[in-house]
Amino acid sequence: MGSAAVLAAVMLAACGKSSTESTKTTSKDLTGTVKLWVDTTNVDYYKTIVKNFSKKYPKVNVTVTQSPNGSANAKTDVGKDPSKAADVFQVPNDQLGSMADQGYINPLSPAATKAVKKDDVAVAADAVTWKGKMYAYPTDQQAQTLYYNKSMLSADDVKSWKTLTAKGVLATDFTNAYNFYPIFFSAGTQLYGKDGETLKGTNINNAKGVAAMTWFAEQKQNKNVMQTSNTLNQMKSGHAAATIDGPWNAANIKKILGKNFAVAPYPTINVGGKEVQMQAFLGIGSFAVNSHTATKNQKAAATLAQFVTNKQSQLIGYRHNGSIPVNKSAQTSKEVADDPVAKAVMVMSQPGNSVVMPKMTQMATFWNLSAPLINGAYTGSIKPAQYATKLDTFVNAISKDN
Numbered sequence: 010m011g012s013a014a015v016l017a018a019v020m021l022a023a024c025g026k027s028s029t030e031s032t033k034t035t036s037k038d039l040t041g042t043v044k045l046w047v048d049t050t051n052v053d054y055y056k057t058i059v060k061n062f063s064k065k066y067p068k069v070n071v072t073v074t075q076s077p078n079g080s081a082n083a084k085t086d087v088g089k090d091p092s093k094a095a096d097v098f099q100v101p102n103d104q105l106g107s108m109a110d111q112g113y114i115n116p117l118s119p120a121a122t123k124a125v126k127k128d129d130v131a132v133a134a135d136a137v138t139w140k141g142k143m144y145a146y147p148t149d150q151q152a153q154t155l156y157y158n159k160s161m162l163s164a165d166d167v168k169s170w171k172t173l174t175a176k177g178v179l180a181t182d183f184t185n186a187y188n189f190y191p192i193f194f195s196a197g198t199q200l201y202g203k204d205g206e207t208l209k210g211t212n213i214n215n216a217k218g219v220a221a222m223t224w225f226a227e228q229k230q231n232k233n234v235m236q237t238s239n240t241l242n243q244m245k246s247g248h249a250a251a252t253i254d255g256p257w258n259a260a261n262i263k264k265i266l267g268k269n270f271a272v273a274p275y276p277t278i279n280v281g282g283k284e285v286q287m288q289a290f291l292g293i294g295s296f297a298v299n300s301h302t303a304t305k306n307q308k309a310a311a312t313l314a315q316f317v318t319n320k321q322s323q324l325i326g327y328r329h330n331g332s333i334p335v336n337k338s339a340q341t342s343k344e345v346a347d348d349p350v351a352k353a354v355m356v357m358s359q360p361g362n363s364v365v366m367p368k369m370t371q372m373a374t375f376w377n378l379s380a381p382l383i384n385g386a387y388t389g390s391i392k393p394a395q396y397a398t399k400l401d402t403f404v405n406a407i408s409k410d411n
Contacts, residue, residue: 040068041309043302045317046076046083046095054329058322062313069309080294087113091301096310097317102136102293105144106206106368114297116142121315128320132358133335136293136365140206145295146318149332152357153188153289154350156262157251158244159271167251170278170287174233177250180243183225183236183387186379188253191288194364196221196280200375205367209408214400220281222396225386236387241265253289259331259350272349274356291363293335327351375407 047055052075059071076099077086083100084107091113100108108114117125122143126134133147157167157177166176173179183189193200196217202210213221228234235249241258243249245265253275254262263270275287296314298307316322323334327345333354334340345351357363366372382403385391391399 037065037067039066039309039312041306042070043072043097043306043310043313044095045071045073045313046080046086046098047073048080048099049075050330051099051326054325055317058317058325059313061321062316065316066309066312069313071313083297084108084113087299091299094299094301096299096302096306097296097314098299100145100295100297101366102145102147102295103366103368103372105137105295105297106139107370107372108297109139109142109144110370113300114144115300116144117146121146121311124315128337129335130337130340130358132291132360132365133293136291137295139368145297146314147293147295147335148318148323149294149326150335150354150358151255151257151292151294151333152354152363153253153255153275154353154357155251155253155273155275156244156259156266157271157273158266158269160269161250162271164271164273167273168276169284170276173251173276174231178233178235178243178248179251179253180235180237180240180249181253182238182240183228184238184380184384186376186383187290189225189383190379191290191364192224192278192280192383193218193221194288195278195285196224197285200364201367201369201371205365206369208369208371208410211404211408214397214404217281218400219396222382222386222391222400223393224278224280225383226389226393229387229389256331256333256350256354272353274353274362286362288361289357289363291358291365293365294332370411371407371409374409378403378406 045055045059052073056073059073062071076083080099080101083098084104087094087098087108088111125143125146129147133150137143137145137147155167162173162177167173181188193213198213198217200211201207235243237243240249240252241261244252244262275289277284278287296318298310298314302310320336320339323336323339324342326332327334331350333351334345339345340355382399
């Protein structure tokens, strides 16, 4: 079985001068057998990345296969039997805390940590850090933005929710907490504290939280806010002029809107009588190394994890599925810098526009309970007189030790 000390030594050897260059200890003499798990839609282009890896490390045998149930379920899939799971796997940052606490992954070495901080944007480095230690290599950023039909709405129209929904129909889904829990952030509250790691740090059970609940309820009365489980169909039919979505759907929306495709950061909204920025969750895709990887393969696994998240690999991912790089140099490359979707996502990734997904184990409970809370306020099944009580119950439920 691997240990933190062993992996630290491995990662130290893998880093050297930079996170993308090999040293004497990570030369073409490196050997090992490594399995890589990625999402189904990513398998083909990761095979291309692995071909590049194999040219550099020909004695490492790498198998690329799809994650059993997708990276969104990495914690569950690895947890079934870590010794049989992939050596390197794709995982969202919000699962890293739980996986680290359960011993599925080990922290990166100081040298690897330094390299990530040097090569990648600060918010990405922070997103893969848990209790002061980095547990994965960040590879892409996912913040939702506003997509709209520019033949129906102007760039000025979409700067505020008020003008946006006065001039056109916005299709969205209030049963999706990922979409709308961040309204609580806009209202001025915190989820698991400022650092996202404080168990008792959620404070939506106050006047600011009530203001957010009131905002949800107001949208039910807004005739230009359409509740739907299929926003893209509404865009395609012309029944909706705008929607909020992530970079993963940008290509589909471009096909639907054609020459009328446009994208922008989120608008401002009025919550509690104040005009504030509408915020989003910021998710960071990453790759972690299985701590149960055989010792003889840990060096190869660590080197592979580093390689599939370097600048060149991030750009390959961007070209294939529009995943927005977190590598500083990749972000300033012309193809990314000139992309309106990438620009909007990078704006939304800035502090004050989004909040990094917390890595608490209690996030499973959070997701289960936040959607009914938000949708209840929207539909009116939760009455204004119940807001305070419901918020208290919610905060208590997500603040329990697991």
